[in-house]
Amino acid sequence: MRTRLFIVGLLLTMSANSQILYHDASAFPLLGKATDATLTRYERLPDSLEHISRKPLWDLGRNSAGLALRFRSNSTCIAAKWEVRNNMSMNHMTPTGIKGLDLYCLQDGKWVFAGSGRPQGKTNEATMVKNMVPEEREYLLYLSLYDGVTSLAIGVDSLSMIEQPAVDLPVRKKPVVFYGTSILQGGCASRPGMAHTNILERWLNRECINLGFSGNALLDLEIAEVLASVDASMFILDFLPNATVEQMKERAEKFYSIVRAKHPDTPILFVEDPIFPHSRFDKKVAQEVKHKNETIAAIFQSLKKQGDKNIYFLSSKDIIGHDGEATVDGVHFTDLGFMRYAEILYPLIKKHIR
Amino acid sequence: MRTRLFIVGLLLTMSANSQILYHDASAFPLLGKATDATLTRYERLPDSLEHISRKPLWDLGRNSAGLALRFRSNSTCIAAKWEVRNNMSMNHMTPTGIKGLDLYCLQDGKWVFAGSGRPQGKTNEATMVKNMVPEEREYLLYLSLYDGVTSLAIGVDSLSMIEQPAVDLPVRKKPVVFYGTSILQGGCASRPGMAHTNILERWLNRECINLGFSGNALLDLEIAEVLASVDASMFILDFLPNATVEQMKERAEKFYSIVRAKHPDTPILFVEDPIFPHSRFDKKVAQEVKHKNETIAAIFQSLKKQGDKNIYFLSSKDIIGHDGEATVDGVHFTDLGFMRYAEILYPLIKKHIR
Known part of the structure; x- marks a missing residue:
């Protein structure tokens, strides 16, 4: 000693x-x-x-x-x-x-x-x-x-x-690719490692690719091409907080099919709009969230009916807990929110990636 | 509908x-x-x-x-x-x-x-x-x-x-009084409600008083007088991240006895220094934390031997979890850290307050 x-x-x-x-x-x-x-x-x-x-x-x-x-x-x-x-x-x-x-x-x-x-x-x-x-x-x-x-x-x-690193960790082969909004981009983690894609990269020990664009996950089709260019193990589509109902109706299936065309068997996960804590009181936001979630559910069901077996749907019900404390402003996740979201996503992704 | x-x-x-x-x-x-x-x-x-x-x-x-x-x-x-x-x-x-x-x-x-x-x-x-x-x-x-x-x-x-409020909630009679450091003051909660004293105020539905002074919980004796002036249900002394070993040896018992003199039966809780996440790697900080925690344990044991029945000791072992993710900089708690700390403190305080 x-x-x-x-x-x-x-x-x-x-x-x-x-x-x-x-x-x-x-x-x-x-x-x-x-x-x-x-x-x-x-x-x-x-x-x-x-x-x-x-x-x-x-x-x-x-x-x-x-x-x-x-x-x-x-x-x-x-x-x-x-x-x-x-x-x-x-x-x-x-x-x-x-x-x-x-x-x-x-x-x-x-x-x-x-x-x-x-x-x-x-x-x-x-x-x-x-x-x-x-x-x-x-x-x-x-x-x-x-x-x-x-x-x-x-x-x-x-x-x-x-x-140079002596080990290939996080594993770089077949990364997990995320597409989404300000929340996905890491708003508002206290430090970079607490964005949920980075938490998941560590927990899965698998490279994760963050294609989060604050306020701009509007289903731009060239971004679908970027996603499709990656030999991914799974795609997570998490655009609802940004895309309007009209944009979803117009482009969500097209966006999806650009990715699917190049990756016929890769799991693709759609994520509902979070139940934002401030929507307990803000009835306008609550209505918007409800309308968006009904829209994505209908789109998902339509894709499912077309016979796609490798698509999944994550209800937002539990993703940031039920105490209303997981955001800084009613919308953007804190480290507490990102940790909870990572805990929900981890088993889902773990189960599907190869 | x-x-x-x-x-x-x-x-x-x-x-x-x-x-x-x-x-x-x-x-x-x-x-x-x-x-x-x-x-x-x-x-x-x-x-x-x-x-x-x-x-x-x-x-x-x-x-x-x-x-x-x-x-x-x-x-x-x-x-x-x-x-x-x-x-x-x-x-x-x-x-x-x-x-x-x-x-x-x-x-x-x-x-x-x-x-x-x-x-x-x-x-x-x-x-x-x-x-x-x-x-x-x-x-x-x-x-x-x-x-x-x-x-x-x-x-x-x-x-x-x-x-004016129609109900007296959080209850204002016999508040819980906290003395401490930058962490206690709320560094680095994402919004004011996520400082742990504020989380506990809501969970206990009891007024909490935050006497946290960033970098300055140095056991100044006039602050003990401020604590002692409150008809509190419990005092939480959480000064270790600031006070040096020398300051504790010189003033901790005196600080305590100023509060105890006016509140002979009120529960007083001493809190150990947190095991800061960066101290896994920073051996100098790890040694400091160890030395401080040994010092407070000795002071606590000495008070206990003098016959005080209403003093308690919180080990820092579990207060912010074991994944190293609860701080922004290795020291200051994020909302995740404050939530975990509140979860540890809540049953302890709940049990002792009247």
Whole structure:
């Protein structure tokens, strides 16, 4: 025990005196992209859509929601320098969630939170974890949810190593692909790792791709093509909070069939509109939710009748609990809401993916 | 059903056309203060401490953490205008939690989230809920956690009523009094209602008093006098994340005995330092937490040996779960952390309060 304390003391002294050396992150694997054909590395939509997609949709595609860097290091601390595109702010989400970073470490096969990168503004520098015993570890670093990372460097002790991951976890073959709204994009997780697609990526130990576009999950058909381009294990269609009843009637089947055409047997899950907590009181919202959910149920039943066996439907009844406490504003999920949603989705996805 | 829809439609049309009229909140009961002898209404420390307490402690006492307004209205919408003292920002907490408002409504004896007031800056205006059926309801409005509300007006439909509560809920007799740190003050709840003292106030339906002072729960003895001035049902002493081992050795027994002298039989609960998620990796923090928890355990045992029967000790082992996901930065609780902490504290407090 005394020896162990002495060693820990020695290591802490060493780390206090060591310098941090930054390494460009472009050398390390990046999870969470539907395609590599993007304008810059840390964005989500193919460059071919730059002049095709509606501008707000295209701009949101440049946010780095769901993207995650993998590396391995024996450093006693992990730091980062990063720059963001818009220096975005919102009054119902933390800057750490909007434009920060979030570090996880693999321990006994599970991803464990190690520290978050709290941002200062457009250019940022943060030590996410320090005072560690210098053992080799596998890291997973989640990027900003509501802004776009334009450059990223990882800092480690100057005398330590940083290198390629030694294991392919989360597994990159056959990712799970999500399409949806601001909630899907991670609004309003306190830090990037708490968006439910990122929670599920860790729990499933399978790459997840977040195609969430705040306010803009309007069933744009070119996004269906992006989904269809991925050799996915499952597709989750979670667009109801944005798409209107008219848009659904006009495009939901078409959107679906673009994906289905390329993936005849892949499970596709439709998700109902959440019963937003404020709709207990706001009768207008309650009516809208009811109308949307009736519409998606009818569309689902119609597809089912056409003989599709690999489509599923998630009722929103239980997805964020029944206490009304899972959102920041009646709509956008907090970490509590995302945790509950992940707990509902996990067994459903686990059961269907191969 | 058709009639009901017609009525709802009519009411929505009415509310869309009605004007909002603002009423100064000073006419309505305010919960969460240890004393009414404060410089201005929406702050927590007695004015007598203005030139006695350390300046950072005094300044934090002017934050409105745990304060909540009670009123009754039949309006179809509830809005607010409010101004804050510092226009505070932090990168790991939402502006809504820092300087926003949070509205709950009593339904079947339970407090249910109705909507949050998202801030714009120093002066703010927000509609927290709208499109309601115009029934008389009891409301509880939580004030900003990390800033001080300096003025507050409640907006209702111009032709509706706003008046004194019809029921004394949460019960104001014998409140529960909490002393502690930034975490206790509500860092980093997404909205004011999710600080654990506010969650517990709703679950217990008993007034709770939040004497949390970010970074400044250093066992200042005049704060023990503030606690002792309250005819409390229980005291929760939750200062470990701030107080050093030296401060605890020097002042914890003295702090305790000031409270105990005036309340010989009131339950007093000591809370251990949380096992912060980042301390899995940060060995320096892990050692500090261990040392502090050993110190408080020794102090508790010593008090116990002196014959006190009404003191209790909460191990931090389970308070925020074991998945490492309950904080935004390894230290400060998110809504997920506060919910878990409230779930642990609730039965303990419920059992002891009269």
